[in-house]
Amino acid sequence: GQNIDQPTEMTATEGAIVQINCTYQTSGFNGLFWYQQHAGEAPTFLSYNVLDGLEEKGRFSSFLSRSKGYSYLLLKELQMKDSASYLCAVSLPSLLYNQGGKLIFGQGTELSVKP
Amino acid sequence: DTEVTQTPKHLVMGMTNKKSLKCEQHMGHRAMYWYKQKAKKPPELMFVYSYEKLSINESVPSRFSPECPNSSLLNLHLHALQPEDSALYLCASSQDTGNRDLQETQYFGPGTRLLVL
Numbered sequence: 314g315q316n317i318d319q320p321t322e323m324t325a326t327e328g329a330i331v332q333i334n335c336t337y338q339t340s341g342f343n344g345l346f347w348y349q350q351h352a353g354e355a356p357t358f359l360s361y362n363v364l365d366g367l368e369e370k371g372r373f374s375s376f377l378s379r380s381k382g383y384s385y386l387l388l389k390e391l392q393m394k395d396s397a398s399y400l401c402a403v404s405l406p407s408l409l410y411n412q413g414g415k416l417i418f419g420q421g422t423e424l425s426v427k428p
Numbered sequence: 429d430t431e432v433t434q435t436p437k438h439l440v441m442g443m444t445n446k447k448s449l450k451c452e453q454h455m456g457h458r459a460m461y462w463y464k465q466k467a468k469k470p471p472e473l474m475f476v477y478s479y480e481k482l483s484i485n486e487s488v489p490s491r492f493s494p495e496c497p498n499s500s501l502l503n504l505h506l507h508a509l510q511p512e513d514s515a516l517y518l519c520a521s522s523q524d525t526g527n528r529d530l531q532e533t534q535y536f537g538p539g540t541r542l543l544v545l
Contacts, residue, residue: 346533346534348536353516353541354538354539355432355518355536355537355538355539356471356518356536357536358533358534358535361533400470400471402470414459414476414522414532414534415473415476415484416471416473416534418470418471418472419470420469420470421468421469421470423468
């Protein structure tokens with residue numbers, strides 16, 4: 314089976330730094346995505362890691378350790394608009410060519426940013 | 429441009445109705461997806477089309493019928509739905525170069541919020 318774990322809820326203060334962890338145990342691994350989803354809206358792509366290490370994109374960074382089955386999303390200089398659900402998703406390898414991609418999502422972490 | 433559009437935004441239907449959800453992208457992507465998302469839950473994959481062919485069906489009940497008329501369009505035909513099918517239905521697309529070792533980002537549309545009465 315596929316198992317992706319992330320905390321259900323987190324609270325942080327405006328201007329602070331927050332780290333959202335994700336651990337996974339899946340039948341295969343072809344990369345890990347982080348998406349942001351505001352209530353009632355579509356998930357929007359934040360970052361992608363396939364090799365170990367840190368990927369930085371402005372205020373957002375994502376880290377991956379494949380040997381530990383672990384990733385985190387780091388958000389710096391938090392803003393009120395960062396209040397959203399953050400979804401960790403593992404990409405499974407395609408069995409065939411031209412099969413598209415298969416994402417398995419974690420339950421999402423609801424982040425509340427307070428003044 | 430990473431836009432995926434979906435219509436309608438909201439849909440209310442009875443259990444005997446037939447309706448269709450539509451999804452469109454003009455990014456030249458060759459893989460398109462339908463997901464179902466219940467409140468406070470993650471998206472669950474339903475179907476994947478690659479190069480206009482159905483490549484993955486995640487054991488979805490036959491009351492949901494996908495169709496891919498061309499590389500830019502994806503439909504989901506709904507018939508005899510149940511109240512538990514009420515959810516946000518998300519469409520996504522990705523490039524799908526055909527290289528199974530190359531992961532490509534999926535871009536999501538805004539979704540159709542469906543209520544079955």
